[in-house]
Amino acid sequence: MSDKRVVITGLGVFSPIGNTTSEAWENAVAGKSGVRKLSRIDPELFTSQVAGEVRDFDPSELLGPKNARRNDRYTQLAMAAAEQAWADSGLDEESADPERVGVVIGSGVGGMETFENQHAIALDRGPRRISSMFVPMMISNMAAGQVAIDLNAKGPNFATVTACASSSHAIASSVDAIRLGRADVMVTGGSEAPLTMMSIGGFCSMKALCTTFNDEPEKASRPFDKDRSGFVIAEGACILVLEELEHAIARGAHIIAEVAGVGMSCDAHHITAPAPGGEGCARAMKMAMQDAGMNPEDVDYVNAHGTSTNLNDINETAAIRAALGAQADRVLVSSTKSVHGHMLGATGGMEIMLTALALKNGVVPPTATHESPGEGCDLDYVPGTARKADIQCALSNSLGFGGHNVCIALRKYKGDS
Amino acid sequence: MSLENRIAEIIVSRLNVKPEEVTDSANLKDDLGADSLDMVDLMMDLEDTFNLKISDEEGNTLQTVGSVVSFLKTKGIEA
Numbered sequence: 127m128s129d130k131r132v133v134i135t136g137l138g139v140f141s142p143i144g145n146t147t148s149e150a151w152e153n154a155v156a157g158k159s160g161v162r163k164l165s166r167i168d169p170e171l172f173t174s175q176v177a178g179e180v181r182d183f184d185p186s187e188l189l190g191p192k193n194a195r196r197n198d199r200y201t202q203l204a205m206a207a208a209e210q211a212w213a214d215s216g217l218d219e220e221s222a223d224p225e226r227v228g229v230v231i232g233s234g235v236g237g238m239e240t241f242e243n244q245h246a247i248a249l250d251r252g253p254r255r256i257s258s259m260f261v262p263m264m265i266s267n268m269a270a271g272q273v274a275i276d277l278n279a280k281g282p283n284f285a286t287v288t289a290c291a292s293s294s295h296a297i298a299s300s301v302d303a304i305r306l307g308r309a310d311v312m313v314t315g316g317s318e319a320p321l322t323m324m325s326i327g328g329f330c331s332m333k334a335l336c337t338t339f340n341d342e343p344e345k346a347s348r349p350f351d352k353d354r355s356g357f358v359i360a361e362g363a364c365i366l367v368l369e370e371l372e373h374a375i376a377r378g379a380h381i382i383a384e385v386a387g388v389g390m391s392c393d394a395h396h397i398t399a400p401a402p403g404g405e406g407c408a409r410a411m412k413m414a415m416q417d418a419g420m421n422p423e424d425v426d427y428v429n430a431h432g433t434s435t436n437l438n439d440i441n442e443t444a445a446i447r448a449a450l451g452a453q454a455d456r457v458l459v460s461s462t463k464s465v466h467g468h469m470l471g472a473t474g475g476m477e478i479m480l481t482a483l484a485l486k487n488g489v490v491p492p493t494a495t496h497e498s499p500g501e502g503c504d505l506d507y508v509p510g511t512a513r514k515a516d517i518q519c520a521l522s523n524s525l526g527f528g529g530h531n532v533c534i535a536l537r538k539y540k541g542d543s
Numbered sequence: 544m545s546l547e548n549r550i551a552e553i554i555v556s557r558l559n560v561k562p563e564e565v566t567d568s569a570n571l572k573d574d575l576g577a578d579s580l581d582m583v584d585l586m587m588d589l590e591d592t593f594n595l596k597i598s599d600e601e602g603n604t605l606q607t608v609g610s611v612v613s614f615l616k617t618k619g620i621e622a
Binding site: 192255257258262 | 559576579581583584587591
């Protein structure tokens with residue numbers, strides 16, 4: 127194994143709980159939900175009528191009218207978040223060789239809105255009226271391609287597509303790229319813009335979305351709670367700048383946290399349902415701890431995938447018990463999806479960012495909406511209120527349809543250690 | 544609205560350029576920044592607006608704003 131260490135030196139976010147890192151962090155800690163009545167599309171069309179939307183996002187103003195017109199919303203969000211993260215890192219072409227800067231950005235589905243709009247044109251007026259921009263706007267790797275153009279990042283570049291684990295796979299692959307010496311800096315995370323007819327309609331048909339809190343959107347995403355009834359669909363992008371430790375130290379970068387280990391596995395069980403007992407998730411968690419050189423008793427905090435679906439929350443609880451043993455009765459567990467909803471292919475990025483900030487600030491954000499634990503949900507989920515805790519080691523889980531499991535291990539950065 | 548103004552309006556909206564940049568001699572690619580993908584969509588805009596077919600060969604001859612104007616006039620479109 128490589129002796130290279132990987133640290134986070136920049137963060138950028140456009141999310142239902144804020145369009146800057148500080149705003150998103152403050153809202154996560156305050157437990158202030160960004161879930162509202164769906165407004166990007168008529169909510170009456172669907173059984174689930176709540177969503178986490180990115181508000182006050184003007185792509186023309188942020189990216190220029192041409193970029194706004196030629197990119198799907200998912201790419202626009204990724205571009206805006208990446209610009210923010212890059213600025214936060216303080217990197218430029220002097221401090222990072224462009225050929226040593228890579229980009230990996232995950233998305234569950236990519237340009238869904240573009241697909242639907244152009245399909246409607248094709249049905250109405252024939253395939254000869256499909257825009258020449260349709261393919262580049264729709265494909266799920268264009269966020270990575272476009273961000274590279276923006277930042278002149280000429281290193282390794284690709285997209286990861288593993289449903290709700292997409293951005294965690296992106297971050298995991300970026301850690302690998304730095305450890306393997308393929309890049310010094312990786313701009314990575316995820317983006318999703320799924321508030322469209324086909325996405326919401328499709329998830330409603332699966333009975334995956336919350337339908338019981340249409341009149342109380344802020345309470346709809348209730349991970350591990352007895353009244354949970356499905357996840358809350360959300361959009362957004364979260365981008366991290368990962369950097370090789372010595373590279374970061376040499377330029378005097380501000381280091382937010384260390385990404386210490388990666389674990390990944392597959393359930394090989396069912397297309398959408400998790401394996402019984404969270405078996406696959408537990409293996410990913412153990413692999414991440416081993417990679418990071420952590421023992422179960424070192425783990426102070428688990429940022430759970432915690433989707434607020436019946437099956438996820440029971441099985442993930444079992445997975446945490448299986449992976450941590452006796453430490454599961456001491457570890458703090460929270461799902462910030464309680465406030466930002468499920469950002470699908472962007473959610474891992476969002477949660478790894480919040481986990482890094484929890485380590486840096488010594489505060490664990492709560493499972494804000496959690497009131498009474500559901501059956502089989504028997505951990506300390508940090509209900510309602512944030513907890514001050516001098517946490518040193520944390521794990522962040524992301525699980526995707528297809529049985530994909532990713533766990534990222536993070537460690538508080540304390541200078542020369 | 545004159546034919547020139549209608550064409551200018553389409554170009555401004557498709558290429559996100561300022562109206563004053565759309566002069567008779569302005570080259571769609573070199574001066575107004577269109578790439579090959581923009582050109583395809585621009586031809587579709589012209590076809591839809593003026594209700595005509597533009598073949599690929601004809602489209603390739605349309606390099607400047609002025610050439611678009613004169614092409615449409617040869618097709619019998621006045622305004």
